[in-house]
Amino acid sequence: MTQYIPQMEPLITDADAVAVSDYMKSGGWLTEFRHTRLFEQTIAEYTGARFCATAPNGTLALFLALAACGVGRDDEVIVPSLTMAASATAAILAGAKVVFADIDADSLCLDFGLAEQAISARTKAVIFVSLNGRCPRGIDGFVARCRSRGIKVVEDAAQSLGSFTGGRHLGTLGDCGCFSFSSQKLVTTGQGGAVVTNDEDLNGKIGLLRDFGRTEGGADHYLSVGWNLKFTDLQAVIGIEQMRRLPELVARKRRIFELYREQLAGVAAVEIPRTDLTSVTPWFVDVLVDEDAKRPLMKHLHEHGVGSRLMYPALHREPAFATAGSFPVAETKSARGLWLPSSLRLEPADVARICALIRDFFAK
Numbered sequence: 001m002t003q004y005i006p007q008m009e010p011l012i013t014d015a016d017a018v019a020v021s022d023y024m025k026s027g028g029w030l031t032e033f034r035h036t037r038l039f040e041q042t043i044a045e046y047t048g049a050r051f052c053a054t055a056p057n058g059t060l061a062l063f064l065a066l067a068a069c070g071v072g073r074d075d076e077v078i079v080p081s082l083t084m085a086a087s088a089t090a091a092i093l094a095g096a097k098v099v100f101a102d103i104d105a106d107s108l109c110l111d112f113g114l115a116e117q118a119i120s121a122r123t124k125a126v127i128f129v130s131l132n133g134r135c136p137r138g139i140d141g142f143v144a145r146c147r148s149r150g151i152k153v154v155e156d157a158a159q160s161l162g163s164f165t166g167g168r169h170l171g172t173l174g175d176c177g178c179f180s181f182s183s184q185k186l187v188t189t190g191q192g193g194a195v196v197t198n199d200e201d202l203n204g205k206i207g208l209l210r211d212f213g214r215t216e217g218g219a220d221h222y223l224s225v226g227w228n229l230k231f232t233d234l235q236a237v238i239g240i241e242q243m244r245r246l247p248e249l250v251a252r253k254r255r256i257f258e259l260y261r262e263q264l265a266g267v268a269a270v271e272i273p274r275t276d277l278t279s280v281t282p283w284f285v286d287v288l289v290d291e292d293a294k295r296p297l298m299k300h301l302h303e304h305g306v307g308s309r310l311m312y313p314a315l316h317r318e319p320a321f322a323t324a325g326s327f328p329v330a331e332t333k334s335a336r337g338l339w340l341p342s343s344l345r346l347e348p349a350d351v352a353r354i355c356a357l358i359r360d361f362f363a364k
Contacts, residue, residue: 003305008284023234055192067094071096075094081102101117107136110128190238214226285339298338301358
């Protein structure tokens with residue numbers, strides 16, 4: 001029987017298991033300590049950031065970044081409508097009101113011009129989401145214009161580990177950048193997140209906020225209100241091991257995406273967003289098809305042993321975030337968007353099988 005190909009699954013190796021076993025035998029205390037600091041250092045070195053602080057997950061990493069940037073009650077945070085809900089819920093958790101903006105049709109990321117039009121006297125921050133590792137042109141100018149108006153730019157780079165623009169790693173372009181290490185990410189610790197920044201003052205605030213507002217563990221002197229948003233050394237052990245393999249993982253992800261692009265090139269009904277694989281490491285393989293064909297295609301794939309997943313909905317139309325306004329690009333791309341199998345476990349033969357099924361579907 002042909003094995004079912006899931007849309008996504010983590011890649012955990014024997015080396016990860018050995019690293020965890022060695023740590024457990026060493027008498028480690030599991031909670032964050034030296035391995036967490038080493039994991040943070042590894043992330044900072046890879047991304048080129050001065051500082052890195054881990055968090056329990058990517059959502060709380062975003063919350064930490066926003067809170068450190070001073071976002072609070074009655075503030076507004078601009079968020080692209082096409083993104084994972086965490087981009088918006090982190091702003092709400094910080095006490096702010098979410099203001100949506102439409103996306104750029106080419107990159108599927110925030111439309112900078114429309115974001116600037118959405119700025120008001122209450123705007124405290126903008127969350128720039130580098131969706132699937134992409135970044136539109138003009139990011140530097142946008143960040144500079146925001147800073148000139150006293151507005152912070154927090155990058156939601158949860159899907160962008162291994163992706164660059166202009167030689168700089170995504171997540172290092174704004175005031176803070178946030179990563180996720182959930183089970184579907186390029187590097188996974190099950191759950192987990194991190195905030196990177198080049199701003200020493202912001203890093204100091206993040207350090208306080210993530211550990212009850214105290215300067216060091218075991219010293220119960222509180223300089224500010226904070227939370228328990230620490231990591232664990234057990235997760236860090238896995239993260240360190242996977243970061244060692246990151247160049248290999250990046251190359252593999254890019255090759256998988258390229259194989260899809262090559263084998264679907266002749267299918268007029270399938271559009272693959274423009275992706276520069278010399279700098280972008282796509283998280284998922286995303287395609288755009290006619291809205292009427294999307295669910296029948298998913299059904300066809302599933303019946304032949306292949307999983308897929310709908311792209312994010314436009315958040316402004318979701319009950320939890322319902323907002324008046326016109327965001328036509330986010331609506332159109334969401335309606336057409338589909339994620340194909342994207343696991344690092346995929347072999348060329350798997351991609352060939354998936355693409356053959358897609359070609360057969362549209363040939364009917």
